[in-house]
Amino acid sequence: MAHDVDPLEHERASWKPSSGLAVEVSDPAVNPGLPPHRARITDKDPAAMTRAVRTVYTLFYLSVAASVWAVVAYMIFPLDGTLVAIRNNTLFVGLGIAFALLAIGIGAIHWSKAVMSDKEFIEPRHATRGRDTTREGAVAVFEVANEESGFGRRAMIRNSLIAAVIASVVPGVVLFRGLAPETGNPVELLSHTMWKKGMRLAHDPSGRPIKASEVTLGSAFHVIPEELAELSHGEGYLNEKAKAIVLLMRLPEDELIEAEDKKDWSYDGIVAYSKVCTHVGCPVALYEQLTHHLLCPCHQSQFDVSDGAKVIFGPAARPLPQLPITVDSEGYLVAQSDFTEPVGPSFWERH
Numbered sequence: 001m002a003h004d005v006d007p008l009e010h011e012r013a014s015w016k017p018s019s020g021l022a023v024e025v026s027d028p029a030v031n032p033g034l035p036p037h038r039a040r041i042t043d044k045d046p047a048a049m050t051r052a053v054r055t056v057y058t059l060f061y062l063s064v065a066a067s068v069w070a071v072v073a074y075m076i077f078p079l080d081g082t083l084v085a086i087r088n089n090t091l092f093v094g095l096g097i098a099f100a101l102l103a104i105g106i107g108a109i110h111w112s113k114a115v116m117s118d119k120e121f122i123e124p125r126h127a128t129r130g131r132d133t134t135r136e137g138a139v140a141v142f143e144v145a146n147e148e149s150g151f152g153r154r155a156m157i158r159n160s161l162i163a164a165v166i167a168s169v170v171p172g173v174v175l176f177r178g179l180a181p182e183t184g185n186p187v188e189l190l191s192h193t194m195w196k197k198g199m200r201l202a203h204d205p206s207g208r209p210i211k212a213s214e215v216t217l218g219s220a221f222h223v224i225p226e227e228l229a230e231l232s233h234g235e236g237y238l239n240e241k242a243k244a245i246v247l248l249m250r251l252p253e254d255e256l257i258e259a260e261d262k263k264d265w266s267y268d269g270i271v272a273y274s275k276v277c278t279h280v281g282c283p284v285a286l287y288e289q290l291t292h293h294l295l296c297p298c299h300q301s302q303f304d305v306s307d308g309a310k311v312i313f314g315p316a317a318r319p320l321p322q323l324p325i326t327v328d329s330e331g332y333l334v335a336q337s338d339f340t341e342p343v344g345p346s347f348w349e350r351h
């Protein structure tokens, strides 16, 4: 009596693990119909293989040189605040980083196309069972990959790739220097804002001063120091604004819970708080007037405006700093002083 042969059974029976889990398709018993393997020039000609290897490590070392150039360019084209300096710095540092990454990419592709084995293999489906041999199989795969890629054997390629990858990170680290201010003590700069006694609170971005009478119950205003608007987007505008930006809200006075030493920091139920989240500095801009909660959209920290902007939810660790305010003789809202603590996220030297 004739029995049909299960093709999968046949495949399993004919599957012979060679150097791991896969079988070369040159084995006629398991070839699913792929055309015969065509050897590349680097497989047939040792000199071509040597050239390919040389090309790969040359590209990786060129990547190292480009990363070094990016660091050098950052130093010889310093950011002195002029447009030309910013353009040169961006252009030459950018070219260095771009070429460094491009050379790694091209080198890796050439390595895989011309140097690593390109023989076709098939891996028959089989039951996935948690047997002891699974672990050995995984190790065998890595050994085969190591053997075929030459990662362990071809020291020039391996070392040059490691050097290129490490060097490609260096410009990114060095560029952090550009975040620090050109002059002055960073701790001092982070500890103070433009606000000072008598400075009017003004609409952002128009710079129009705000009268206490126009702040109605439940409203919220985005506020900048009046003098900031006079910088009219010139040098330093954004840096100062990033620190001094404020949210102004009016609450029913009987709903305000104020600390003893801050009782005179509000005016007629109007309170002003820094808009810079104390978590990592996003603008806290979503005000829910019924609950008096301020929400930071970045990581959902919530602050209770009626209770000193204390954190009631989320990752922020400190309340939003409050700006002490009052009104001047013309009824305009003015600051009583600068913030009494640094605004924004914590930093090492924060007091």
Ligand code: FES
Binding pocket: 277, 278, 279, 280, 281, 282, 296, 297, 298, 299, 300, 301, 314, 315, 316
């Ligand atoms: S920056 Fe506001 S919650 Fe993270």
